[in-house]
Amino acid sequence: MGTVKCIGILTSGGDAPGMNAAIRAVTRAAICNGLKVKAIYRGYKGLITKEIEEFKSQNVSNIIQQGGTILKTSRCEEFMTPEGRKIAYDNMMEEQIDALIIIGGDGSLTGARLFAQEYDVSCIGLPGTIDNDLFGTDFTIGYDTALNTIIEAVDKIRDTATSHERLFFIEVMGRDSGFLALNGAIASGAEAAIIPEFETKFDQLEEFIKNGFRKSKNSSIVLVAESPSLGGAMHYAERVKKEYPQYDVRVTILGYLQRGGSPTARDRILASRLGAAAIDAIMEGQRNVMIGIEDDQIVNVPFSKAIKNDKPIEQDLVNLLKELSI
Numbered sequence: 001m002g003t004v005k006c007i008g009i010l011t012s013g014g015d016a017p018g019m020n021a022a023i024r025a026v027t028r029a030a031i032c033n034g035l036k037v038k039a040i041y042r043g044y045k046g047l048i049t050k051e052i053e054e055f056k057s058q059n060v061s062n063i064i065q066q067g068g069t070i071l072k073t074s075r076c077e078e079f080m081t082p083e084g085r086k087i088a089y090d091n092m093m094e095e096q097i098d099a100l101i102i103i104g105g106d107g108s109l110t111g112a113r114l115f116a117q118e119y120d121v122s123c124i125g126l127p128g129t130i131d132n133d134l135f136g137t138d139f140t141i142g143y144d145t146a147l148n149t150i151i152e153a154v155d156k157i158r159d160t161a162t163s164h165e166r167l168f169f170i171e172v173m174g175r176d177s178g179f180l181a182l183n184g185a186i187a188s189g190a191e192a193a194i195i196p197e198f199e200t201k202f203d204q205l206e207e208f209i210k211n212g213f214r215k216s217k218n219s220s221i222v223l224v225a226e227s228p229s230l231g232g233a234m235h236y237a238e239r240v241k242k243e244y245p246q247y248d249v250r251v252t253i254l255g256y257l258q259r260g261g262s263p264t265a266r267d268r269i270l271a272s273r274l275g276a277a278a279i280d281a282i283m284e285g286q287r288n289v290m291i292g293i294e295d296d297q298i299v300n301v302p303f304s305k306a307i308k309n310d311k312p313i314e315q316d317l318v319n320l321l322k323e324l325s326i
C-alpha cells in the first residue's frame with residue numbers, strides 16, 4: 001500500500017457525545033497534513049450505499065459542542081458478511097479512499113479489524129462509546145458526559161428518595177461493563193452499585209442488604225448496570241419487594257438520555273486529542289490500531305488487543321464506594 005492521500009471517516013454503532021469533536025479534529029488535522037477527507041454517512045452502511053461526501057474545514061464548523069454525530073450512525077448487518085465488505089472495499093477504491101478512520105465501540109472496531117485483515121486498507125479506530133469498555137484506553141469518548149448526565153439525574157432522584165424515605169434502584173447503561181454504574185455511584189454518593197463484573201462472584205443485593213444499608217439513612221440509592229446478565233433494576237426491585245417487603249422500593253431507568261447532550265470539556269479535549277493523533281498515526285504509516293489514552297499519554301493499541309481483552313474494574317473503586325457509603 002502506498003502513501004495515504006485521502007482518508008474516509010465514519011461513526012458507527014451507538015452514538016456518544018464527543019463524536020462530533022472527534023470528526024472535527026480528524027478533518028482539520030487531516031487537512032493540515034495535506035490529506036483529502038471523505039465523510040461517510042451512517043457508519044459502514046454508507047460505505048456500502050456510497051453515501052460519501054468530501055469534507056472541507058468549514059463542514060466541521062460549529063459542531064464541537066453538539067452531542068450525537070453529524071455523520072449519523074447505524075448498525076449495519078451487511079458489513080458483517082464477506083459480500084457486504086467486498087462492496088464496501090470496491091466503493092472505497094472508487095472513491096480513492098486510502099485509509100479509514102472509524103469512531104465507535106467494540107463492535108465497530110471488530111468490523112474494522114476484519115476489514116483490514118481481508119483487504120489491504122489501513123484502518124484506525126477511535127474509542128467512541130459512553131460505556132468506557134474498551135481495553136487499552138483509560139477513557140472512551142462520551143463516557144465523561146454520560147457520567148455527568150447520570151449524576152445530575154441521581155441528584156434529582158435523591159431529593160424525592162429522601163423526602164419519602166425510599167429505596168431506589170436506578171438503571172444506567174454500560175452494556176456488559178460496570179464503569180458507568182460504579183463511578184456514577186461514587187460521584188453521586190449512591191449507597192451501592194450492582195455491576196456485571198461481579199455477577200457470578202457473589203450476590204450483590206444480598207451483600208448490600210446484609211451490610212445494614214439503612215442503619216442511619218433515610219434514603220438509599222443503588223445504581224444497577226443495564227447488563228442482561230443482571231436482569232436490570234426491575235429484577236432487583238422485585239426481589240426486594242418479595243424478600244424484604246418492609247422497604248418502599250422504586251425503580252428509575254435512565255435510558256437514552258445518557259447518550260445525549262453537549263459533551264463535557266473532558267470529552268471535547270479527549271476527542272480532539274485522539275482525532276488529531278489518528279492523523280499522526282496515518283502520517284507515520286501506522287495501520288490497524290485504536291488510538292487510546294493511558295496516563296494522559298496518547299497510545300496506539302493494536303485492534304487485536306483492544307477488542308479481545310476485557311477492561312478490568314479497579315477493585316480500589318469498589319472498596320471506596322463501600323467505605324464511603326456507610
Ligand code: ADP
Pocket residue numbers: 012013014044074075076077078079080081104105106107108109110111112114129
Ligand atoms: P458498537 O461499535 O457501539 O459496539 P455494534 O456492536 O452494534 O456497536 O457494532 C456496530 C457495527 O459494526 C455493526 O452494525 C456492524 O456493521 C459492525 N460490526 C460489528 N461486529 C462485526 C463483526 N464481527 N464483523 C463485521 N462487522 C461488525
